[in-house]
Amino acid sequence: MIRQEQIWGALDKIAEDNGLSPSGLARLAQLDPTTFNRSKRTTNQGKPRWPSTESISKVLSVANVTFQEFAQLVDGNGAGRVPVIGFAQAGNRGFFDDAGYPVGGAWEDITFPALHDPTAYGLRIAGDSMAPVFRDGDLIVVSPASNIRPQDRVVLKTTSGEVMAKELVRRGAMGVELKSLNPAYEDRYVEARDIDWIARVLWVSQ
Template sequence: MLGHGQIWAAIDALAAKNGLSASGLAKKSGLDPTTFNRSKRIAVDGRPRWPSTESIAKALDATATNLDNFMGLLTEGSSRAPSRNVPLLGLAQAGAGGFFDDAGFPIGQGWDEIGFPQADGQMYALEISGDSMAPVFRDGDVVLVQPGAAVRRGDRVIVKTTDGEVMAKELARQTAKQVELRSLNREHADRTFAAKEIDWIARIVWASQ
């Protein structure tokens, strides 16, 4: 089964083979210049976004590349971008004690690990518990978290309070004085905290479904 990372790596390789950037390949293919940009590869809700078969077909036509050659790039992309193991914590476990440093990264040894092909930079995985984020994230789903990444309104985030509570929410609003969090499951109340009550906020960049 072809993975999300393999497909995008093959598109990057196709662009490079033709002396183009990802946006240059899109323009040459008659597509919106941002079609193949890295910012388009993960949706705002953290789910992987796949290129359409139509956009791939146009890129192959524009570069005079046949399907067999593109499949070769898929194999090369897989070998260039192997899965990297990241720490895996349970959400309930994460809220039980001092498992994070001040920046929101797990500390200590002995965590379970899980492989993610697109795990660039410092990241870790959390297994969701509870249903406050259903139906977007369900009990047992695994999310990839990137502390230090910029967060904005509408992002799905992991939040740790100064009292040690760790939760998955949507960032509704953040000011210098207050943080408002939304529960996607309307059976759960939204949460509002004073900014000083928030230890850190980390963006969810990927989720298993």
């Protein structure tokens, strides 16, 4: 099982390899300079805290470190395996159960830094309908178990098999209002009865 200190240690190693302090690495990633400080690694109650997936993603991008390289830094044997399919495949039957969790044996597995979410899976983007946020070839990691809040990026599948990635504007008992990531495509409102499942996007690899 991956421990918090392994993740922090990997971030410290990336900072060291780039001749930076943890604060310097945070600045490079355009984060608050205190993001990786020792004081931020525990809660006020003294319990270990996980760095956010968003902050890790920004560090990997600016430091030009791949997910696989980061996983090796965390622990060569401790990285998780994430099932992945193409975005277009997500609309087909047999890949998800009724709750939107991945099922079946047709998924590709990839090594991925520990997300501490055994339900997470990956979708490979195809086309430009989600540009410039998600581009053709990007890998997005999705969590059906995570709570969803306004302004979260989400993937939604309709009962007719349509799959879309957009920003959640509002979610109510009658349906969800979604903002398109690509302004060339229309925003959407999907009634609750037409939603097969909706899941939060945790991470994007660009």
